[in-house]
Amino acid sequence: MAGTGSFLGGVHPPEGKQYSEHQAIEVVPTPKQVMVLLSQHLGKPCEPKVAKKDKVTAGQMIGSVEAFVSAPVHSPVNGTVKDITLAPHPVIGRTMAIAIDTDPADNTPKRPAAERFGRDFRPEQYTAQQICEAIAQGGLVGMGGAGFPTRVKVEPNPAMPKDTLVINGCECEPFITCDYRVMLEWTWQVMAGIRLAARASGCSKVLIGIEVNKPDAIRVFEQAAAELKDAFKMQVVPLRTKYPQGGERQLITSILGKQVATGGIPPAIGICVLNVATCAAIAEAVVLNQPLTHRVVTVTGRAIARPGNYYVPVGMSVADLIEHCGGLTETAAKVIFGGPMMGPAIADLSQPITKTSGAVTLLTAEDVTRAKFEKRQTACIRCGRCLAACPEHLNPTRIAHAIKYGRLDVAENYYMAACIECGCCSYVCPANIELTGYIKTGKLQKARAAKKLG
Amino acid sequence: MLSKITVTPAPHISSKLSTQTIMLDVIIALTPAIGAAVIFFHDRALVLIGSCVLACLWTERICNWIRKQPSTIGDLSAVVTGIILALSLPPAMPWWAAVMGGAFAIAIVKVLFGGLGGNIFNPAMAARAFLTACFGVLMTTWTAPATIDAAMPQMGPMQTEAITQATPLAWAKMAVKKETSTETLKAQLSKTFWGNEGGCLGETSALALLVGGAYLLWRKTITWHIPLTVLAAAAAFSAVFYFIDPSRYANPLFHILSGGMLLGALFIATDPVTAPLTSKGMLVFGAGVGALIMLIRIIGEYPEGVMYAVLVMNALAPLIDRAFKMVPAGGIPNVK
Numbered sequence: 001m002a003g004t005g006s007f008l009g010g011v012h013p014p015e016g017k018q019y020s021e022h023q024a025i026e027v028v029p030t031p032k033q034v035m036v037l038l039s040q041h042l043g044k045p046c047e048p049k050v051a052k053k054d055k056v057t058a059g060q061m062i063g064s065v066e067a068f069v070s071a072p073v074h075s076p077v078n079g080t081v082k083d084i085t086l087a088p089h090p091v092i093g094r095t096m097a098i099a100i101d102t103d104p105a106d107n108t109p110k111r112p113a114a115e116r117f118g119r120d121f122r123p124e125q126y127t128a129q130q131i132c133e134a135i136a137q138g139g140l141v142g143m144g145g146a147g148f149p150t151r152v153k154v155e156p157n158p159a160m161p162k163d164t165l166v167i168n169g170c171e172c173e174p175f176i177t178c179d180y181r182v183m184l185e186w187t188w189q190v191m192a193g194i195r196l197a198a199r200a201s202g203c204s205k206v207l208i209g210i211e212v213n214k215p216d217a218i219r220v221f222e223q224a225a226a227e228l229k230d231a232f233k234m235q236v237v238p239l240r241t242k243y244p245q246g247g248e249r250q251l252i253t254s255i256l257g258k259q260v261a262t263g264g265i266p267p268a269i270g271i272c273v274l275n276v277a278t279c280a281a282i283a284e285a286v287v288l289n290q291p292l293t294h295r296v297v298t299v300t301g302r303a304i305a306r307p308g309n310y311y312v313p314v315g316m317s318v319a320d321l322i323e324h325c326g327g328l329t330e331t332a333a334k335v336i337f338g339g340p341m342m343g344p345a346i347a348d349l350s351q352p353i354t355k356t357s358g359a360v361t362l363l364t365a366e367d368v369t370r371a372k373f374e375k376r377q378t379a380c381i382r383c384g385r386c387l388a389a390c391p392e393h394l395n396p397t398r399i400a401h402a403i404k405y406g407r408l409d410v411a412e413n414y415y416m417a418a419c420i421e422c423g424c425c426s427y428v429c430p431a432n433i434e435l436t437g438y439i440k441t442g443k444l445q446k447a448r449a450a451k452k453l454g
Numbered sequence: 455m456l457s458k459i460t461v462t463p464a465p466h467i468s469s470k471l472s473t474q475t476i477m478l479d480v481i482i483a484l485t486p487a488i489g490a491a492v493i494f495f496h497d498r499a500l501v502l503i504g505s506c507v508l509a510c511l512w513t514e515r516i517c518n519w520i521r522k523q524p525s526t527i528g529d530l531s532a533v534v535t536g537i538i539l540a541l542s543l544p545p546a547m548p549w550w551a552a553v554m555g556g557a558f559a560i561a562i563v564k565v566l567f568g569g570l571g572g573n574i575f576n577p578a579m580a581a582r583a584f585l586t587a588c589f590g591v592l593m594t595t596w597t598a599p600a601t602i603d604a605a606m607p608q609m610g611p612m613q614t615e616a617i618t619q620a621t622p623l624a625w626a627k628m629a630v631k632k633e634t635s636t637e638t639l640k641a642q643l644s645k646t647f648w649g650n651e652g653g654c655l656g657e658t659s660a661l662a663l664l665v666g667g668a669y670l671l672w673r674k675t676i677t678w679h680i681p682l683t684v685l686a687a688a689a690a691f692s693a694v695f696y697f698i699d700p701s702r703y704a705n706p707l708f709h710i711l712s713g714g715m716l717l718g719a720l721f722i723a724t725d726p727v728t729a730p731l732t733s734k735g736m737l738v739f740g741a742g743v744g745a746l747i748m749l750i751r752i753i754g755e756y757p758e759g760v761m762y763a764v765l766v767m768n769a770l771a772p773l774i775d776r777a778f779k780m781v782p783a784g785g786i787p788n789v790k
Contacts, residue, residue, distance in 0.1 A: 007783075008783070009783075011469070013465075013467055013469075014467070174467070249783070249784065253783070259783060259784050259785070260784055261784045261785055261787070262782045262783070262784035262785055262786065262787040263784070263787045264784060332458065332459065333458060333459065333460060334459060334460055334461075334462075334466055335459055336464075336466055338464075340464070340465060340466040340467045341464060341465040341466075341467070342464050342465070343464055343466075344463075344464060345460070345461040345462055345463075345464070345466060346461065347459055347461050361466075363466060363467075367466075367467060368466055368467065369467060369468050369470070372462070372466070372467070372468050373460075375462065378472075378473055378526075378529065378570070379473075379569060379570045379571035379572065380571050381473055381476070381531075381570060381571045381726050381727050382571060382726045382727050382729075382731055383476065383726040384677075384726060384731050384732075384733075385471075387731055387732060387733075387780060388677075390780075391783065392782055392783045392784070393780050393781060393782055393783045394780055394782060395731065395732065395779070395780045397731070398731070414779065414780075415780075415782050415786075415787070417787075418782045418783075418784065418787070421464075423464050423465030426463075426464075426465050426468065427465050427467065427468050427469055428468075428469050428471065429468070430469075430471040430472045430473050430475070430476055431472075431473055431571075432468060432472070434462070434463050436463060436464065436465065437462075437463030437464075440463065
């Protein structure tokens with residue numbers, strides 16, 4: 001039962017990868033201050049483990065919490081804790097964060113560790129237990145965007161045995177190229193991480209899904225997989241270029257032809273999905289004992305002077321990063337924390353980079369398209385394009401309009417909860433209705449109502 | 455610099471499609487039919503199409519003024535309504551009746567029900583029903599564009615342009631076709647295909663309508679669901695009767711090509727506002743329209759049934775949508 005390399009629904013937005021796809025990963029100088037959010041993952045937020053004026057060193061654990069679904073945070077720099085305060089968070093508004101002033105005498109930026117890994121790496125030297133422990137200690141979370149703690153995903157669970165490890169190298173979101181660069185430049189590090197994850201999770205089969213618009217990455221990984229003689233089967237699966245090919249549920253359908261049940265999770269059908277950048281982080285955490293304190297961030301779009309892929313400390317502010325990239329151009333209209341399909345737009349540029357932020361996209365008014373820029377919405381003509389585009393086969397216009405008119409019951413009846421918020425419906429809507437926006441609002445309203453009752 | 459940065463919900467890019475481009479596509483797809491109407495009915499076609507379109511546009515603009523709204527005529531939906539209404543009128547219709555129809559379509563059928571996207575019934579078809587109720591005789595007076603074959607009973611030889619003729623459908627309805635040879639039938643079929651026959655302005659040329667429909671399908675402005683099921687259901691329905699008694703009932707191909715069948719299947723039943731949203735619902739809707747057309751044509755009193763078939767199914771569309779909901783990709787969740 002193999003997949004067809006595609007799924008029903010989805011859209012073909014302009015790829016926009018040309019701005020940054022050929023820019024090699026560049027190390028960013030250590031900023032004067034970093035702001036490490038205590039909630040960078042799905043699950044319980046961390047509690048600070050340091051106090052104001054404490055000296056911290058790079059890689060030191062500074063926040064954690066006793067909970068299975070959580071991940072500790074670490075200082076990316078040497079310095080002094082300046083404050084523990086509220087900071088902007090792109091999704092939940094505001095959250096507690098630890099502000100650290102870097103030590104100007106000792107601020108050599110951390111460099112990528114890719115050269116430490118090669119084809120001769122032997123994952124057998126680590127037990128599954130050791131690997132899971134290192135992943136948990138390193139504060140690893142899914143770096144593709146959702147930020148689910150990696151340890152929870154990888155650790156074997158007797159109730160849901162996993163046999164297939166799916167590696168997500170799709171990077172279907174327009175403009176973003178950080179995973180592409182990681183795949184090209186850190187191939188052996190990613191491979192080491194994949195093999196460690198397969199060993200830890202007990203998966204016997206590894207499938208690496210890459211969209212066909214990245215032939216270089218497909219070639220490099222096919223060569224690497226051919227050179228290895230691992231016990232498990234490792235296979236590169238070229239996938240159709242279509243958004244949201246990299247959505248976990250869509251990826252599983254495309255590669256395996258299987259469907260994760262509505263409201264269900266991949267391990268329920270024996271699958272573990274990891275992003276390529278997460279795999280690189282696994283290798284670093286297990287082999288080099290380095291926690292997740294830096295990541296590759298694509299800064300891109302027409303409204304930035306120097307687009308590229310940057311190796312950035314987690315906690316660096318978007319403003320500092322934009323400044324390093326030569327600043328915004330005059331035509332900048334939107335700063336997006338992530339890619340243009342799913343990333344939230346931000347106005348407060350003191351927003352720090354998190355473990356899950358793969359990109360900062362700077363769009364001009366033309367990129368946004370005129371109707372969207374002017375926020376001009378017209379009536380729904382029931383054309384049905386959102387139904388055809390929905391990769392989860394929902395009825396977005398019905399759900400969105402039910403929410404608009406305060407009928408959460410109707411919205412739920414049309415499976416509002418199954419929405420993955422990919423944005424395809426809003427993208428295709430000829431009336432320019434913010435369908436995804438309404439559905440997100442509806443989900444929030446429902447969560448609030450549930451909180452009040454509970 | 456910061457003041458220029460805006461914040462809106464994701465996604466931040468969108469396809470170039472707009473309501474206006476969709477309506478423009480429909481207008482482009484209607485141009486072959488408009489052209490055929492002008493070829494066969496000359497200035498009558500221009501007068502009727504012009505008065506319907508202008509009436510629709512002005513009514514919409516006046517409604518905007520009354521409701522203190524910005525103008526909505528730019529979305530071109532009123533133009534589409536006007537053209538389709540005109541194409542479904544008999545050529546001899548006076549211009550003032552066409553204007554009344556256009557005004558009714560927009561003011562009563564569309565704006566009173568909430569404007570674009572809110573109407574239950576197809577504005578052009580509801581207006582046509584209104585005109586049929588007001589001007590029964592005018593709405594069933596057909597001028598033939600050119601020579602009609604004398605071999606067909608009830609359709610005498612044709613001399614001048616303004617003569618009144620029975621339409622092929624009326625012929626099919628009333629004639630006892632015992633003398634009908636294959637030759638006559640072939641001649642009639644060829645006429646309905648090219649359009650050289652009596653009938654409403656835009657209904658006569660099957661070829662022009664098929665070209666327009668193909669364009670809409672190619673542009674993905676419509677999907678195959680509704681046109682195919684309308685035609686398949688109609689063909690199946692008429693085939694049953696044809697095989698029972700070919701001397702009394704016309705052949706299915708004739709039914710498909712004549713009257714408002716193609717205009718209805720490709721341009722009217724596919725009106726997204728008044729059709730179901732889900733593809734399963736569209737299949738049911740289309741089959742219902744096709745079956746009702748044939749029910750009216752063969753068993754009912756009228757020779758043509760597209761208008762009533764579409765209106766009846768329009769009324770059922772919301773129910774159909776409710777009955778045929780989308781099933782999520784991961785199946786219906788079992789916890790509710």
